Amino acid sequence: MAKPKIAIFDFACCEGCQLQIVNLEEEILSLLGGADVVEWREAMSEKSDEYDIAIIEGSITRLEDEERLKLIRSRAKVLIALGACATIGGVNKLKNNFDDLDEVKKCVYGKAAHKPHLHTGLTKAVDEVVQVDYYVHGCPIDRKEFTYIVRSLLMGKKPEIPDYPVCVECKAKGNPCLWQYDQVCLGPIIRAGCGARCPSNGFRCFGCRGYTSNPNVDAAKDVINRYGLNIDDLKTKMVLFGSKQEPTIYE
């Protein structure tokens, strides 16, 4: 059987998730043993229009990027969204909170704002443009989860990605709940799979893996009342990774 061809493409992002793949170090040789990587701008100069698996990093912010993504999708049998920018729009979606995108552009790019390659619109996650088959969540991605997903696909097996909250992994680690230490942790509504990395190091969950598919908004409202907080205390914590994709919370 011929090795499957993998191509890795980047859109609007910091390329940190690709860097996590580069950081696999020796394991990258194993990856290359199981698959042919035919295009990967961050790590090699070759390019190719033929691939089985397309890995997409970054969010989609320009029309020409939408067209490029659609072309990639039409060529790939399997398409994987890599990292928070690709899976949920990520930090880039912060700008979708503003009404005047020209103002946003001026604020970010200053005098260069008028340049044509910076002509960006609202930020989209990859699945707002094309169909996504698999998601590698997180900012950045977890290397172990990435390699598990790739191996599963090479085996022709569906990878199991958690759809339960971060609390599961946090409690399994024996962490005390950060809510009891005055932190508005997003763990109860955010998808696990990171091994509760932030709470295990004393930081609240920032929500980089996105919401579980069925987060309980009523429970969130109940808990913020219970802790004497208000809706905005929660919303300001959700804005970093949860902008314009959060579950609806009415005041």
Add this chain to the structure above:
Amino acid sequence: MSVKKITKSDFANFVSALIQTDNVIGVQAKGDRFDFAPLESAKDLRLDYDVTLQPPKKYFLPPMEVLLTFDVGGGYNSQMDAQKFILLGVHPYDMIAINQMDELFRQDNYDAHYMTRRDNATIVACDVARSSDHVFASSMNTAVVRDGFDVLLTDIGDGYVLEAATPKGRDLVARAKGAVDADPQALRRREEVWAHNRKSLNKHELKCDPAYLPRLLAKAYKHPIWEERAKTCFACGSCNQVCPTCYCFNVQDDVNWDLKTGQRSRAWDGCLLDGFTKCAPNHEFRKARADRFRHRLYRKAAYVPQKIRGQIACVGCGRCVAACLPDIANPVSVYNRLIDDLGIG
């Protein structure tokens, strides 16, 4: 006689000596809480703890473990944890939970992974010296334990009473320099500790004898409380994860890069989690949060008791009460509400 008495300084020396030769796990401070962890110094041992963040279950059923390694087409090798260890400071309610788990893992398919760890353990139980914020062991008749442990330790103020209950326990106590036969006064003080704990470990008071719970639940399946409580359930499984008697697990395979060899692992699962009951044709038979919320309470006081001679599988540690952010998990408040609405008898 197998009941001894030892001064606190002799006991500290005994623990120090054990650490030199054995793999000792003991209760220690973790921030302003407590947890079981490998013990490096006798002075870190905190037998005055109220409750540990996690139950000692993890030493028998780890959050994640490799069950076997396989070679596709070439068979498999079971993986067993062979290291002996001493578990120091298990509270009676947690000991009773371990006793229940022992019964469960022995029956049906004998679980060699669990039982190997269990056989490798020497358990030193320890009577509760300080009650936690949510303990209700008195209500569940689990404030005092009389079997399952190798050694039972009771703080009687100026020292400990040490009771060895098994050959392993007697071997261990024989190594305690300075231990002498317990005098009647020491034994009387131990009785006082027990009598006190039987009443005082009761921050939530169950309005019935726990033995009545299966009959209570037999008429509560359609009660509105399940729906009411589940409205604010995150389905985060925190109640499952901290429970000393939750033992459900999920099994998954992962292959190595040769796509030929690999390992089969199991990890804790939880009946509150979305997808817990998802099966082959993508069917999920407890899809509603309320159904899952109800299931945990039924599991503790109706289903599991049928497997373990009527014992109620909630031991009153109170960990789920403390772990539940929306404060809906408290089994006592659920059972009491059912008693209020449905009566006893």
